[in-house]
Amino acid sequence: MSSKPTVRYLTYSVSVGFFFALILIPPILGILLKWNEVGQIFENPSLQSRALAAVYASFGIALFVSLIDIVAGLPLAWFIARGKSRWLNALDTLVDIPFILPTVALGYSLLLFWSKPEGVSSLFGPSLISQGWLLVILLHFVFSYPIIVRVMVGALLDYQMVYEEASRTLGAPPFTADRTVTLSILKPSLVSSFILAFARSISETGATLMVAGTFENGPVFIAHARAENLGEAPLVFVSFVLIAVSFMIFAIITALGPRLKLSSKKVWPLFERRLSGSNVAISKNTITIVIFFLVVLLPSLFVALPAVYAISNGTISQALSGTGIWQGYWQSLILSYFVGAVATLLNTLIGLPMAVLIARKRAGALPSTALDVLVNVPLIVPSIALGASMRFFWSNFAFVPEIVLLVFAHISITYPYFVRAMASAVERITMDLEEASRILGARPFSLFRTIILPLTKYSLFAGALIVFTRSVDETGATVAVLSKESMLKTVPVLLVGWVNPGGTPTATASEIGLGIGFLVILSFAVLLVMRLTVRGKERRY
């Protein structure tokens, strides 16, 4: 990055060093350090079967949800990318809402919508869908749906229509052309969106806790075991299995993905011609949009209702005066935003050199590819396991203040998002531009400042935004990395406490709604400020 080779090597090595020391090793080594306690699980048959059931549930739900996401999300992505109406822009923005909403807000919103008397349940009696596996599936579907749509809209916009046109002129009706040509060419994006949705489902903790009831998947089981004082064994065991199996699944997908053939040889002309008809397309689009509004958007936004109610019943004046439970709320909010800001800043500093290193293969072909794979590891570690593992690790080696531990956990969880976004942005800049800049006299650092940074600033913005939102939103790792007696409570942790999934809520519905409402409004405000900042910079270039 800098002009002097020594400075450059130093920057890269520090970046790689931080990655191993802070992000990659603690979450994995921490668990292995406690491996000797795992025996307790096998001595207790009922605990063992509970743990195994939770693991199966985690994988079952992740697999099912990711597949359903693709089936339901792909048609919407298609509709958005290919449609011509300008309303599609609005639809495109709506898709992001469940993604920008903190997952605890999402969890509570779904809970209200599907199973509390305030929601659709009022039409059907006590509870349409009570807390349990079905609600967990709905929740995971909702929060991973935008990932699939976002990735696939991008892929479809980049896709060269000429392949589809070629297929049509060769006699293929639209459905056949889409299936045998377009989908096959977009397969890498399909695979990577599947992996993202799968990983997110495996590791999400906070919102799942809210809607799970007595149902347990991996992270919920870990949280319950912690609450029941069952020791570290459940955590070590479940985390280890989740990490190991996820890693295997991703390794298999990465290795076999390129060889996986979406059948393009078999064609059923009459049937596919019927599927290409405009009636089928209209009903497909209608179903897609109905599903989006009824299953994804409406339940996600339902939390606004108690928030609005809170304005009329006076809860808002209590909140603003900071009395009662609100004192803790505001402290938590400040803590959340502080940790989020620090995590974003640090990730940018240590992630940028790593992204360049990976994208430009500066460390040599093989080590760069290895780094590329390793960077993703924190994605597949269940966040609660990651937090706990970090606590074990650091307590073994050094005294680290809790607030620093908290920041470490948040950096680790958000790091892959930032590096992935930046690396692919740098990859998109052709080497020609870099070479032209070098030939015109730019030294490596000014090359970075004048070419790479301006051309990737949207990805930088997007990466920073994801880091910040994920951090403010994080629950699982936050609970686990801190001791049970800790005074530090981020907003999502506090809100889960208010909802108190196992027992009766410790706050009223208006208070919870308003607490979530503030968080959501602030998230949008941060988004807006960051957007405006980037625009300001754009004008200067």
Added chain:
Amino acid sequence: MPEVKVENVSKKFGKGKIVAVDNVSLQINNKEYFSLLGPSGCGKTTLLRLIAGLIQPDEGNIYIDRKLVNNVPPEDRGIGFVFQTYALFPHMDVWDNVTYGPRVKAWDTQQSNKIGREMLEMVRLYERSKAFPQELSGGMMQRVAVARALSAGAKLLLLDEPLGALDAKIRLELRYDIRKLVKDLELTAIHVTHDQSEAMAISDRIAVMRKGRVLQVGTPQELYMNPKEIFIANFVGESNFLEGYVGSVNDVGAVLELRGKLRVKVADKNKSLGERVVLAVRPEAFDVEKGRRKVENAMSGQIERVRFEGTDIRYEVRLENEDMVVVTRPTLAGEWFDVSEKVTVSFPPDKSFVFTYPSKGLREELVAE
């Protein structure tokens, strides 16, 4: 047998602001090799895509084989289409690309295999059946694209700048290959190109397009020998343009008065006395001689620049009336001249064209965009 008729077809883009194709009518005969020639942005590719059914016309009708096809999707039009970038499916090998048409039409396997083999042998690439597109050279990809376009039995072949992405030498070779193939298989071909020498070399007839309109349709000879518009005189071949007035008209032609009272005879007798005109003379129509000569249509001047172009030598001659003309002479015929040499250039009256002076000015009329 495929003949194509385009009737008053228009196509607009960008909410109607850009008129890509403007009320075009054309008739393309069965087994004809027909070219759409024009500068980039003239609407030729849009017209081809309209014929293929990849886009729909805003107005007008398109007939293939005397059937109205406005509402027929591309897959049912019985066409083969060769794209400029070839659009070979990157996830399929050569064989799967070439047999894709028969496969999606669910022809029986034996027949598909037979056709695939025939087509690949025809383009001399059967040995490369197992190769993927990225492993082929540009010329090979182009041949696979043609084989693929024809494998589903199309009798109408549409080619969108099929040679545009190739090296100069291969481009020259392949253009005769394509024409031979079209003629051997008795196909109708519509070929889009911006390269006038390519269009002249392979076409039976050419439609010259500009700004969405068809300016003239004719054989290469007709377009070269008798261009109907100033733009064509310059775009098909090359021309010098000299401004002037019609001085007199008689039975065999007219006398034009150019700048500096220079008088020349032309064979065109359809212009009226006193009319403001533009005289067009092709560089190769000029004769050049040393010194000041008394010949028909003599114009004296001085050589200002000489460019050696291999087959031809190109002279820029500043006439005494300050007009500049470009003259080309075959390198191996006649004498060579040097810079600042005084010469006389002349042209036969029947080797020139006279156009009414364009209302928007000469420069505007020649712009290719």
